[in-house]
Structure formats: C-alpha cells, structure tokens
Amino acid sequence: MTSVKRVHNFNAGPSAMPLSVLEKAQAELLSFNGCGMSVMEMSHRSKEFEGIIKTAEADLRELMGIPANYKVMFLQGGASLHFAMEAMNFRPAGASADYIVTGAWSKAAIKEAAKLGTTNVVFNGEAEKFNRLPAAGELNFDPKAAYVHICHNETIHGVEFKSEPVLPAGVPLFCDMSSDFVSQPIDVTKYAMIYAGAQKNAGPAGVVIAIVRDDMLERVPANLPTMLDYKVMAEKESLYNTPPCWSIYMCGLVFQWLKELGGLEAMYKIDQQKAKMIYDVIDKSGGYYRGHAVPESRSIMNIPFRLASEELEDLFVKESKKADLIGLKGHRSVGGLRASLYNAVPLESVKALADFMVEFQKKNG
Amino acid sequence: MTSVKRVHNFNAGPSAMPLSVLEKAQAELLSFNGCGMSVMEMSHRSKEFEGIIKTAEADLRELMGIPANYKVMFLQGGASLHFAMEAMNFRPAGASADYIVTGAWSKAAIKEAAKLGTTNVVFNGEAEKFNRLPAAGELNFDPKAAYVHICHNETIHGVEFKSEPVLPAGVPLFCDMSSDFVSQPIDVTKYAMIYAGAQKNAGPAGVVIAIVRDDMLERVPANLPTMLDYKVMAEKESLYNTPPCWSIYMCGLVFQWLKELGGLEAMYKIDQQKAKMIYDVIDKSGGYYRGHAVPESRSIMNIPFRLASEELEDLFVKESKKADLIGLKGHRSVGGLRASLYNAVPLESVKALADFMVEFQKKNG
Numbered sequence: 001m002t003s004v005k006r007v008h009n010f011n012a013g014p015s016a017m018p019l020s021v022l023e024k025a026q027a028e029l030l031s032f033n034g035c036g037m038s039v040m041e042m043s044h045r046s047k048e049f050e051g052i053i054k055t056a057e058a059d060l061r062e063l064m065g066i067p068a069n070y071k072v073m074f075l076q077g078g079a080s081l082h083f084a085m086e087a088m089n090f091r092p093a094g095a096s097a098d099y100i101v102t103g104a105w106s107k108a109a110i111k112e113a114a115k116l117g118t119t120n121v122v123f124n125g126e127a128e129k130f131n132r133l134p135a136a137g138e139l140n141f142d143p144k145a146a147y148v149h150i151c152h153n154e155t156i157h158g159v160e161f162k163s164e165p166v167l168p169a170g171v172p173l174f175c176d177m178s179s180d181f182v183s184q185p186i187d188v189t190k191y192a193m194i195y196a197g198a199q200k201n202a203g204p205a206g207v208v209i210a211i212v213r214d215d216m217l218e219r220v221p222a223n224l225p226t227m228l229d230y231k232v233m234a235e236k237e238s239l240y241n242t243p244p245c246w247s248i249y250m251c252g253l254v255f256q257w258l259k260e261l262g263g264l265e266a267m268y269k270i271d272q273q274k275a276k277m278i279y280d281v282i283d284k285s286g287g288y289y290r291g292h293a294v295p296e297s298r299s300i301m302n303i304p305f306r307l308a309s310e311e312l313e314d315l316f317v318k319e320s321k322k323a324d325l326i327g328l329k330g331h332r333s334v335g336g337l338r339a340s341l342y343n344a345v346p347l348e349s350v351k352a353l354a355d356f357m358v359e360f361q362k363k364n365g
Numbered sequence: 366m367t368s369v370k371r372v373h374n375f376n377a378g379p380s381a382m383p384l385s386v387l388e389k390a391q392a393e394l395l396s397f398n399g400c401g402m403s404v405m406e407m408s409h410r411s412k413e414f415e416g417i418i419k420t421a422e423a424d425l426r427e428l429m430g431i432p433a434n435y436k437v438m439f440l441q442g443g444a445s446l447h448f449a450m451e452a453m454n455f456r457p458a459g460a461s462a463d464y465i466v467t468g469a470w471s472k473a474a475i476k477e478a479a480k481l482g483t484t485n486v487v488f489n490g491e492a493e494k495f496n497r498l499p500a501a502g503e504l505n506f507d508p509k510a511a512y513v514h515i516c517h518n519e520t521i522h523g524v525e526f527k528s529e530p531v532l533p534a535g536v537p538l539f540c541d542m543s544s545d546f547v548s549q550p551i552d553v554t555k556y557a558m559i560y561a562g563a564q565k566n567a568g569p570a571g572v573v574i575a576i577v578r579d580d581m582l583e584r585v586p587a588n589l590p591t592m593l594d595y596k597v598m599a600e601k602e603s604l605y606n607t608p609p610c611w612s613i614y615m616c617g618l619v620f621q622w623l624k625e626l627g628g629l630e631a632m633y634k635i636d637q638q639k640a641k642m643i644y645d646v647i648d649k650s651g652g653y654y655r656g657h658a659v660p661e662s663r664s665i666m667n668i669p670f671r672l673a674s675e676e677l678e679d680l681f682v683k684e685s686k687k688a689d690l691i692g693l694k695g696h697r698s699v700g701g702l703r704a705s706l707y708n709a710v711p712l713e714s715v716k717a718l719a720d721f722m723v724e725f726q727k728k729n730g
Contacts, residue, residue: 019395205608
C-alpha cells in the first residue's frame with residue numbers, strides 16, 4: 001500500500017496523520033470490522049459506533065489521565081464555536097472572564113466572549129507581535145473572574161505554555177489546546193475545561209474534543225440553544241444528534257496509535273527532538289533564519305520564522321515544494337514561513353526539512 | 366475491491382453511501398489526486414481543497430438549479446444547530462416565525478426557535494401522531510411572520526411534502542430538507558433558505574449544507590457569535606475557520622455520482638420506484654403491515670410501519686438482520702419498523718427487503 005507517493009507534510013492544520021492510521025482507515029473503509037458497512041454508513045446509535053466512540057473516549061482518558069469527574073465530549077464547530085460557547089455556558093450573567101492574549105487564537109477567543117458579556121485582558125502580547133508568553137509578575141488577575149482563558153499553543157505565532165499560570169484561588173482555568181493537544185503529558189486537574197479542534201494532532205477536521213469538569217456544568221444557564229449547551233451534550237454523551245462519526249473514528253485510531261507508541265511521555269520526547277532539530281538550524285544560522293518566538297516561549301509544534309526578505313521567503317517556499325516539503329508558507333495574517341511539526345510528522349520529514357534549510361542557506365546565503 | 370462483504374443498509378442516517386463513491390474515497394485515501402496527502406491532511410486553504418469545495422458547490426448548483434442570488438455553504442452542527450441559527454439570524458427582534466409541525470424534526474425546530482423569541486404554530490399534526498401533512502385550508506399563516514419553517518421530509522414519521530405550501534405574499538419559506546435533499550428536483554426559488562444535514566442523501570455526518578437567498582443575509586443582526594452568523598459564513602465562503610473537509614469531499618463525490626446517474630430527475634424516478642416496491646408490499650398485505658403515514662403524505666425516503674405486536678416486530682428485526690437487512694428498527698421514540706430508502710440504497714437491496722417482507726408474512730402471518 002505504501003507505494004503511493006507521500007510528501008513531507010508541514011501543514012498547520014489540517015495536517016499530517018500517521019500513515020498506519022490512514023492505512024487502517026483505508027483497509028476498512030468499505031466494511032468496518034467485517035460489519036458490511038463503512039463507518040460513514042453506520043447509525044450513530046449502532047453497537048458498532050458505540051464501540052468506536054466509547055473506545056476513543058476511554059483511550060483518550062488513559063492517554064491524558066483524565067479523572068472521572070471530567071466529561072469528555074466530541075462536538076463540532078471548531079474551537080471558534082467553543083470560544084463563544086465557553087462564555088455562554090460558564091460565565092454567569094454579570095460576571096467577567098479573564099483572558100491571557102498571547103496570539104491570534106486567544107485574541108479570537110476574547111473577541112467572541114466580548115460580544116456576549118464582560119471580559120478582562122490580563123495580558124496582551126500584541127505590541128510585541130505575540131512573540132512571548134507573559135511572566136508570572138505581569139498577570140493581574142481578577143480574583144472574581146468566572147474563569148481564565150489561555151491558548152496553550154498559538155499555532156500562528158508559535159508560543160506555547162510550558163506550565164500553567166498560577167491563578168487566584170477558586171478561579172477555574174479554561175484552555176484552548178487545539179494545536180498541541182496530546183503532544184505531551186498535561187496535568188488535567190489544573191484545568192476546569194480543555195478543548196481542542198482535532199485537525200492538528202488528534203484527527204481530521206470536523207470534531208472538537210471538550211473535556212469539562214463536572215462542577216462547571218452546574219453553571220450552564222437554562223434555555224441555551226440545545227446544540228450550544230455543554231450540559232445537554234455531556235448528559236447525552238455527545239449523541240444528542242448525529243455526531244461527526246468519521247472524524248471521531250479517525251481520532252480513535254490516532255489515540256490507539258499514540259498508545260502503541262508508548263503514550264504521551266514517549267510522544268513528547270519525539271516531538272521535543274523534532275523541534276530541536278529545526279530550532280538548532282535556526283540558532284546556528286547566524287541570523288539567516290530568524291525565529292519569531294523568544295527562545296523561552298518557543299512552541300514544539302509550530303515554528304514560524306523569517307528570512308531577510310519576502311523574495312527569499314517566496315524562493316524558500318518554491319524550492320521546498322520542489323523537494324516535496326509541503327505547507328511551509330506562514331499564515332496569511334503574518335507572512336514568513338512556518339514549520340508545523342505535529343505528532344504525525346515523521347522524524348525523517350523533519351530531518352529532510354532541516355537538511356533543506358541548511359542547503360538553502362548555503363545556496364542563498 | 367468489491368469482494369468485501371456489504372449488507373443491505375436501510376439505516377435512517379448516517380446511511381448507505383454509493384459503493385463507487387466509497388471505492389473512490391478508498392483508492393485515493395493516502396494521496397488525493399497524486400498530491401501525496403490524504404484529503405484529511407490538506408490545508409483547507411490549499412489549491413487542492415479549494416478545488417474540492419468549489420467543485421462540490423458548482424455540482425450542487427447544477428444538480429439543484431440553484432440561482433446565482435443564493436449562497437451555498439458547508440457548515441457544521443447538524444440541522445439541530447441550524448434550528449437555532451435560522452431564528453437568531455433571520456427573525457428580527459420582536460417578530461414572530463411560523464412553523465408547520467409535521468413530525469419530530471419540525472417539532473424540534475420550533476422548540477429551538479421558541480427559546481430565542483416568538484413562534485406561531487400554523488399546523489400541528491401531533492394529535493394524529495404526525496401521520497399526515499396539512500391540507501391548504503388548515504394553514505392559518507401570520508401574514509407578518511418573519512418566515513415559515515417546514516421540514517420537507519420527516520425522517521421519523523415518514524411524511525413528505527409533495528409541493529410547497531402557498532404562503533402569504535412576501536413571507537419567506539425556510540426548509541429543513543435533511544432527509545430528502547437531492548432526492549428529487551426542487552424549485553429552489555420557492556425557498557428563501559434550504560438546509561440539510563448531509564448524513565442521509567448527500568454524504569457522511571458532520572456537514573450541513575445551507576442554501577440562503579442573498580436578501581435574507583441583510584437581516585442578520587450585528588454581533589452574533591461568528592460561527593453562528595450566516596452572513597460571515599457566506600462572505601468567507603464556508604472558510605472562516607477549518608471546515609469539515611472530509612465530509613465536504615465525500616459530498617462532492619456523491620454529487621458527481623448523481624450527475625453521472627443523470628441528475629435529480631433520474632434519481633427521483635429510481636427513488637419513486639424503490640418506495641413503490643415497499644408500499645406495494647404494505648398495501649397488498651391485507652393489513653399485516655400497517656404504514657404510519659396516510660397514503661397522500663407518504664415519504665419516498667423513510668417508510669415507518671408496524672406489525673400487529675411488538676413481539677412480531679422484534680422477530681422481524683431479528684430475522685431481517687440474519688438476512689443482512691440492516692437498520693429496520695423504528696426510531697426509539699416511536700417504535701415499530703422503518704425502512705429508509707435513500708438515494709444510495711440500491712434497487713437490489715429494496716428488492717431483497719420486499720421479498721423478505723412477503724416471506725416473513727407467509728411464515729408469520
């Protein structure tokens with residue numbers, strides 16, 4: 001099967017998936033587990049699909065160490081919908097919510113919350129082009145905040161939290177973990193809510209995984225639109241209506257792959273090794289490659305960097321494509337270049353990129 | 366490839382997909398069109414995906430004859446989310462919306478709209494167990510209604526509109542067409558909005574297709590949560606954030622299949638023929654099989670029917686499964702039996718069901 005041509009995929013999301021996962025999905029596409037139907041053709045209330053979603057949840061709970069007092073849900077709308085939903089569900093009327101704004105995605109989150117009520121900016125890195133995380137001393141939390149929102153890893157700006165900010169007692173921490181979800185061990189008990197669009201590390205686009213501590217669900221106001229009500233979604237175990245079955249199935253295959261690989265500790269080691277390969281090239285380039293984030297805030301998932309001119313950056317994109325290195329153009333909002341090194345990007349792809357970067361500098365230095 | 370075992374799939378949704386569509390998806394799962402990536406691994410802003418979504422839209426416009434003054438969007442959340450969104454977006458503050466309640470899904474739609482503002486029940490078939498559509502004389506429309514909502518085909522109760530209700534001048538018609546979408550030619554100009562969860566006739570779960578006339582978008586109030594704002598979704602051509610790429614791709618393959626088959630006129634003929642095969646068995650059974658809907662309101666997609674006892678119905682489900690006839694148990698809310706004969710259910714499967722029903726009656730009559 002692997003005689004099919006495959007490129008080195010550095011897309012920021014949707015992004016690379018493990019080849020063995022794709023091959024399994026391909027093999028059973030016409031008939032899942034011998035049942036005579038594709039996963040796309042099964043009732044979401046069938047025994048087969050119940051097995052798929054329950055196993056996916058159990059595997060994720062095991063991988064992340066999610067305690068029993070957290071619900072795990074497979075929902076829709078991307079993190080962007082959940083930016084609005086977290087405020088609708090968990091910020092009581094009249095209360096304010098704190099936001100640590102470290103890049104484009106936490107900025108998008110506060111924008112949605114501000115439409116619906118009061119927000120407070122605890123930190124805003126925009127004046128520094130979102131190139132760093134805040135120091136502890138910079139954070140002036142509202143001790144009465146309904147919650148504090150962070151984006152664990154900023155996909156566009158490439159800054160990633162290394163540990164959780166220390167909050168005032170009793171204030172719950174909410175986290176958009178879309179772009180570094182299941183890339184590393186996380187102490188889930190430090191969060192009251194974690195959510196992640198799957199299309200970076202967990203699976204294909206079309207599903208959001210939400211992990212919510214039970215006590216938060218008591219905050220949900222009456223009469224929300226049903227599909228925006230986390231309490232209903234939790235009670236119905238993600239099956240209030242038809243969920244995105246195929247995307248959930250693919251996430252389940254990715255979680256199995258992660259378990260076989262040794263879990264999140266093992267994955268984290270590999271991801272760190274991959275990131276180091278690229279940061280080393282940047283740091284040893286004598287300023288030829290300029291990383292966007294300050295070293296202490298660097299993401300192991302997304303590495304945005306610049307060259308001396310846009311012409312040179314365009315050439316880099318063009319030449320890298322020729323070498324089957326795909327997805328290295330920076331986000332349209334910031335330009336430059338970006339390498340996304342998600343879980344499923346193989347070591348050999350990262351090696352190929354590192355080699356390409358060294359060669360490119362030699363040729364165009 | 367087709368040596369894989371396949372069953373006769375009568376699921377109500379997610380449901381059967383055309384075998385040739387599944388085979389194509391399988392063949393290019395590791396590398397779409399030779400690009401070296403799965404559709405699940407591509408950027409939603411890549412040329413490849415742009416080709417997929419634009420072609421899917423163009424093919425749907427051609428199949429349905431959608432005029433240029435309608436936007437076509439590929440969204441998320443199932444019809445259930447759009448029950449709330451249509452009211453949020455298109456019912457101005459203080460205005461009321463009319464609902465024709467013909468089954469479980471229009472009942473669910475009005476429930477969501479009632480949470481957010483004023484609704485008016487134009488017809489309610491519940492006292493008659495939703496076994497028929499209203500006659501024209503029964504409909505007392507509010508001439509000032511923001512819109513009239515109908516469900517074109519009630520998946521659970523098996524009643525289906527044969528023509529659009531005649532509304533007061535200037536009142537727009539909104540339609541949840543989830544379960545008979547692209548099963549028949551429709552005069553789109555009679556509607557201001559059509560939406561459909563894909564997972565019956567158009568593709569896998571995880572995508573909702575929304576067709577909205579341009580003038581409706583002028584009604585959208587400011588400051589809606591972005592993901593719930595049809596105007597933004599239309600302006601961004603379904604790419605405000607990452608869409609459910611795989612589900613859209615699969616819909617595109619289904620639309621190509623429909624075109625090759627001869628379009629919606631050709632599909633409709635086949636669907637009518639399939640439905641007639643089962644209704645004929647019911648009508649000739651001397652009351653052994655009892656269809657839920659009155660003959661004039663019968664759906665060509667979903668045929669709910671009963672036997673004399675629940676024991677006999679259980680036996681029917683059990684025996685039919687043994688014969689690889691899958692998905693014939695009625696919806697848990699109403700019991701009984703149901704055959705869903707969506708576009709992708711082959712004639713030979715319907716024939717197998719018809720034969721089984723005749724045999725079952727002979728054995729257990």
